Amino acid sequence: MSEQNNTQPNPDPPLKDVTSFQRELPPDMDIFRDSFIRYMGYSNEIGEAFRPLVSKSLVAASYGMAIGYVCTDTFDKSLRLRMNGAPTREVLVKGGDVFSWQMLASVTIPGLVINRITWATRLAMRRAPVALLKTVPTLVGLASIPLIVHPIDKLVDRVMDATYRQYIR
Numbered sequence: 062m063s064e065q066n067n068t069q070p071n072p073d074p075p076l077k078d079v080t081s082f083q084r085e086l087p088p089d090m091d092i093f094r095d096s097f098i099r100y101m102g103y104s105n106e107i108g109e110a111f112r113p114l115v116s117k118s119l120v121a122a123s124y125g126m127a128i129g130y131v132c133t134d135t136f137d138k139s140l141r142l143r144m145n146g147a148p149t150r151e152v153l154v155k156g157g158d159v160f161s162w163q164m165l166a167s168v169t170i171p172g173l174v175i176n177r178i179t180w181a182t183r184l185a186m187r188r189a190p191v192a193l194l195k196t197v198p199t200l201v202g203l204a205s206i207p208l209i210v211h212p213i214d215k216l217v218d219r220v221m222d223a224t225y226r227q228y229i230r
Contacts, residue, residue: 102134105172108124109175114199
């Protein structure tokens with residue numbers, strides 16, 4: 062057998078280099094809610110906005126992506142608690158809180174809102190040429206997404222405080 066050439070650089074960076082980005086984040090920052098990653102949860106709204114232009118399977122795939130984001134956030138929060146020694150009940154309660162909040166704030170309510178905005182726009186333009194009837198509702202739906210994020214987040218916080226967080230804890 063021939064000897065391996067050890068002069069080539071290792072293609073896999075050390076683990077400390079891979080995770081070094083974590084040191085740059087404030088310790089109380091939640092990357093799933095306080096960064097651009099939050100918008101991954103809104104992929105289904107993009108799907109809803111494009112509903113007049115794309116197949117139903119692409120809209121469904123956008124929901125799959127948003128639900129994947131929700132599950133990832135839930136897993137992340139639960140795993141962090143468990144790794145810090147939290148009891149099982151606390152991990153389950155937190156996981157339920159995160160999953161419920163994200164499903165409402167990232168998937169269910171915004172999807173419904175964008176769906177109804179594009180539907181109402183299309184209804185208001187029912188006599189317009191077909192090209193406009195498909196593109197204008199999509200543009201209106203896309204333009205609405207940044208406007209609905211924070212109001213929906215605040216609404217869901219209030220709903221969760223008055224229901225799940227009050228009765229489960």
